[in-house]
Amino acid sequence: MANATGSFRNDIRFLLGDEERSLRDVDPQMTVLDYLRLEERKSGTKEGCAEGDCGACTVVLGEPNGTGGMGYRTVNACIQFVPTLDGKQLLTVEHLKSKDGNLHPVQQAMVETHGSQCGFCTPGFVMSLYQLWLDGGEDDRGAINDALAGNLCRCTGYGPIIEAARKAGGVAANDAIEQKRRSDVAARLTAMVDGTKPLAIEHAAGRYYAPRTSDELAALFVAHPDATVLAGGTDVGLWVTKMLKRLDPIIYIGDVADLKSVTETDDAVIIGAGVTYSRAHDALGRVAADVGELVRRIGSRQIRNAGTVGGNIANGSPIGDTPPALIALGAKIVLRMGDIRREVPLEDFFITYGKQDRHKGEFVESVIVPKPAKGLAFKAYKISKRFDQDITAVLGAFALQVENGKVTEFRAAFGGMAGTPMRAKKCETAVIGQDWNETTLGAAQRALAQDFAPMSDMRASKEYRMLVAQNLLTKLFIETTAPEVATRLVGKEAAYV
Ligand SMILES: Cc1cc2nc3c(=O)[nH]c(=O)nc-3n(C[C@H](O)[C@H](O)[C@H](O)COP(=O)(O)OP(=O)(O)OC[C@H]3O[C@@H](n4cnc5c(N)ncnc54)[C@H](O)[C@@H]3O)c2cc1C
Ligand code: FES
Ligand code: FES
Incomplete structure (x- = not known):
């Protein structure tokens, strides 16, 4: 199945900036961050948390978009493994300065707005700003917040950095030059990997397979049923960086077209x-x-x-x-x-x-x-300590159909209330067939206490979880019976949470 039969290629091919790389004999669990810092000696990309939380390691990955251009996205280099770079372009803060030594507009904007103090977070912010710039720039505060929510700064404060985002957004990319650059890169990447066999690494530290079709994936997984499937790596990456696990083999599904x-x-x-x-x-x-x-x-x-x-x-x-x-x-x-x-x-x-x-x-x-049938109201509410970049304490999701005042359909599912995501069947039964009014709401809330016995942990106590879950039913009730009542932050207010 693997190299022995000649069905695979064993070198990882990618562009580091504009330079071609072809790596052999790489531990498939080496992170992109370690590779950059330890092998390439490019120390601009920083390690803050090594678990995808702080954004200090933000890099930009580019891939041919299938129509002759490139698609770019930011990722956390600390939890991505080097073989996943195959067929891609990796851009770091070192690649932004132009050949004549001028700073990139996003770097210049950070300088002009005093967006950096100790500088530790700065390369990560610059790469997130660069992505915004690649996407055409942004002036909307909510959209800028969203783009920067994965980057933490302990000293400068976010005001100057947000100002830098706005400033850099006004310096548009020269469209013709930028499009030409992207199509040249896409053509180079395509030439590097297209028509080649899929990647497989058989290293002393572990094996890694990157099938390109779901048929290949299915055959590989049957041959290696104990393999770890790797998709985005936002869980699996942490098994390596935080739990120090060895995974062997890994089957990566990110290349399966x-x-x-x-x-x-x-x-x-x-x-x-x-x-x-x-x-x-x-x-x-x-x-x-x-x-x-x-x-x-x-x-x-x-x-x-x-x-x-x-x-x-x-x-x-x-x-x-x-x-x-x-x-x-x-x-x-x-x-x-x-x-x-x-x-x-x-x-x-x-x-x-x-x-x-x-x-x-x-x-x-x-x-x-x-898709919900006509007339079915769907609402979902995530409760976490922080609005952005936080794991859920309680999540309630509801699908409700009310006809002539009576509930004809109700599905309520919760996260954080049991050992699995689960429907609240007693709560549903208390509601279906009833008038959708405060009496039914009370019955639903009491029934919820029969459905779940949540646990206490670092995110929330069991009492908090139950109370919040019951209150989410109240929110559902208000939103479906009195839509004029403001229950959510909107517009400018939402941008400042
Ligand atoms: C900083 C940070 C913030 C996060 N915030 C959130 C959050 O707000 N909400 C949230 O829900 N999660 C969050 N997560 C968790 C994580 O991002 C999600 O669970 C994500 O959906 C995992 O998907 P992945 O593609 O990265 O999976 P991976 O890490 O690649 O895999 C996860 C697991 O699924 C298996 N797997 C993956 N794909 C398949 C498949 N096709 N078939 C069989 N098995 C498969 C893997 O073997 C592994 O066991 C966060 C994680 C981090 C690091
Ligand atoms: S080092 Fe913190 S997100 Fe990667
Ligand atoms: S400038 Fe010091 S962490 Fe952001």
């Missing part, structure tokens, strides 16, 4: 397991605005540019953000082992804490998210 599509029909959105949150966002937002907003609040821009909905499901976490919403919507997942596929309602996938309905050698191929 047929897992990277988002398909939208009249009734559903189907998301391939290799689709990042950033790419899934718009389609999920069209399913229901609150699902889009949930996805927008996952981690940071860098995390959403790498992490996948498939990974959020497969990791089985009781506090993953998408599962409760997808369960309330009635989503299904397609699991595949070899040539056999099965469709499982998402709510049945989560058996108990740490145990999912997934066999060895079986992977999540796609997620099928039905």
Whole structure:
């Protein structure tokens, strides 16, 4: 299956800035951050937390976009493994200065607005600003906040950095030159890897396979049923950097072309397991605005540019953000082992804490998210200590249909209330068939206390969790019966949370 049969290539090919790299004999778990600092001696990219939280290690990755140009995205170099660079361009703060020595507009703006003091966070901020600039610049405070939420600064304060974002946004890229640069890079990358065999590394430290089709992936996973599937690495990366695990072998699904599509029909959105949150966002937002907003609040821009909905499901976490919403919507997942596929309602996938309905050698191929039927209200609320870049304490998601004042359909799913994301069946029963009024709301809240016995941990006490979950039902009630009542921050206020 691997190199012995000649079905794979064993060198990692990518562009570091404009320079071609072809790496052999690399420990597949080496992080991009370690590679840059220890092997390339490029120390501009910093290590703050080594777990995707602080943004000091932010780099920009570019990939051919399939139409002759390049797509760019920020990622956290501390939790990405070097082989995932194959076929991509890696840009760091060292690559921004022009050949004549002039600072890039985003660097110049940081200087002019005094956006840097000790400077430790600065390269990470500069790379997030560079991404904004690549995307055409930004003046809107909310959008700038969103782009910078994954970068932490302990000294300067965010005001000058946000000012720098605005200032740099006004210095537009020269379109013709920039487009030409991008198409040249895309052509070089394509020439480097297209028509070559997929990457496989068999290193003393561990093996790594990067199939390019789901058929290849299925065959590899059957051959290596104990392999760790690697998607965006926003969980798996931390197993290596924080838990010091050795993973052998790793099967990377980020190069599997047929897992990277988002398909939208009249009734559903189907998301391939290799689709990042950033790419899934718009389609999920069209399913229901609150699902889009949930996805927008996952981690940071860098995390959403790498992490996948498939990974959020497969990791089985009781506090993953998408599962409760997808369960309330009635989503299904397609699991595949070899040539056999099965469709499982998402709510049945989560058996108990740490145990999912997934066999060895079986992977999540796609997620099928039905669009709500006409008249079905869908609401989802994430409660966390911080608004951005924080893991959920409690998440409630509700699908409610009321006809002539009576509830005809109600699905309520919660995260953070049990060992798995779970429906609140007693609560649902207390509501269905009843008038949608305060009496029913009270009954639903009392029933919720029968559905769950939440635990206390560092994020919240069990009493807090229950009270918040019950209050989320009140919020649902208000939003569905008195839409004129302001329950959410909007516009300018939302930009300042
Ligand atoms: C800083 C930070 C902030 C975060 N914030 C949030 C947040 O706000 N909300 C939230 O829900 N999560 C958050 N996370 C957790 C993480 O981003 C998500 O769980 C993410 O969806 C994982 O997806 P991934 O593609 O990165 O998965 P990976 O890390 O690649 O994999 C996760 C797990 O799923 C398995 N897996 C992945 N894909 C498949 C597949 N197709 N088939 C079978 N198994 C598979 C892997 O083997 C592994 O066990 C955060 C993480 C970090 C580091
Ligand atoms: S070092 Fe903190 S996000 Fe990477
Ligand atoms: S300038 Fe010191 S951490 Fe931001």
